Amino acid sequence: MIFVFMTGTLCAQDTRYRVEVLVLxxxxxxxxxxxxxxxxxxxxxxxxxxPPEETAEEEAPATDAGILPENEAEAEAEPEPDPNALVHLEEMSDVMREAWRRLRLSAPFRPQQYLSWEQGDQEPFPALRIHDLEIVMSKDPHARERLELIRADLLESESERQARVFADAAGMSQLQNSELAPEPEEPAVPAVTLYYRLDGTVVLRRSRFLHLDLDMQMREGIWEPETLVLVSQDPPIYERAGPTAFKVHELRQSRQVKTERMEYFDGPVLSALAYITAIKAASEDTSQ
Structure with a gap:
């Protein structure tokens, strides 16, 4: 009984945090x-x-309406919410909206990016990437494999088109039926690594006190006289060479923070505002 009571007390004290970061x-x-x-x-x-990649919308398969059997209804029941779940929040609070407005109107400052999320108070504490959408460099060590997959996909599409043209009635029927079958999954190729003009991470962690860790960079490419690089011979494809180096301004700070208070991380070029709100997680009544 004592153990159950203590467990209930701990659950009742679970806290979630809404974190808002504005980079300027x-x-x-x-x-x-x-x-x-x-x-x-x-x-x-x-x-x-x-931004998420655009995918073709697929119609959801029709399902039989009706009441599920009792055992299936239990299986379909929603799982318990994870108190440590990470959730993206898109809407600014009134406090941050006013801060953004003031910065836009000020002469010496310029707001660059805003990020908000909700997280729990238990480890592991997530690292959130904060960046703009201006890419200054990309690395693709699997470019050759990616090009081969694209080329193979194009050849397969062409062969299917020719098969549809020359197939007889029975063949057309088979082709139409094959189109209904699920397509095989494409071999996984690691994504291209992207580097943004404004790029970095933010971590809210809790030990005895709350701490916010910022690691950010503002980057500008240094370009030599424009040259073209041959990236493919068949067919010949040329791309502009990337920057030879970068000019970087950094903001790396870690310090204790408090809730319901605007925190200012100051740097000579990059700075950040942070506003953290504590949200008491709902819990069941443990008084019985």
Whole structure:
């Protein structure tokens, strides 16, 4: 009984946090940028800001309406909500909306990006990627495999088109039936690694106190006289060579933060505002 009571007490104390981060830049500064050829890769972090790839909408298969049997109804019951679930929030709070408005109207500052999410208070604490959509560099070590897959897909599509043209009535029927079958999954090829002009990570973690870790960069490519690089010989495909180096301004800070208070992380070029709200998780009554 004592164990059950203690467990219920701990559950009642579970807390979730809404985190809002607004990244801004100082327009009037004299800070000299760091020149480097290597950029850190932040693709390991959860990314809510990259637009999802467009996919063809598929009609949901028709299902028989009616009441499920009791055992199936239990199987269809929604699982218990995860108190540590990570949820992307798109709408700004009133506090952050006003901060964004003031920064837009100010002369020395410019808001660059906004990110908001909700998380739990237990480990593992998620790293969130915050970035704009301006790509300054991409790396694709699997470019050759990707090109071969695209080429094979084009050849397969062409062969299917020719088969439809020359097939007899029975063949057409078979082709039409085969179209209803699910397509085989394409071999997995790792995604291209993208590096953005504004790029970095944010982590809210809790030990005895709350801490917010920021690791961000503002990047500008250094270009040599324009040259073209041959990326494919059949057919010949040329691309503009990438930057030879980058000018980088950093913001790396980690410190204790409090809820319901605007936190300011100051840097000579990059800065950030953070606003954290504690949300008490709903729990069952444990008084019985």
């Amino acid at each position: 830049t100082h327009l009037k500064h004299s800070e000299e940028a760091l020149e480097t050829q290597d950029l850190p890769d932040y693709s390991f972090a959860t990314d809510f800001l990259t």
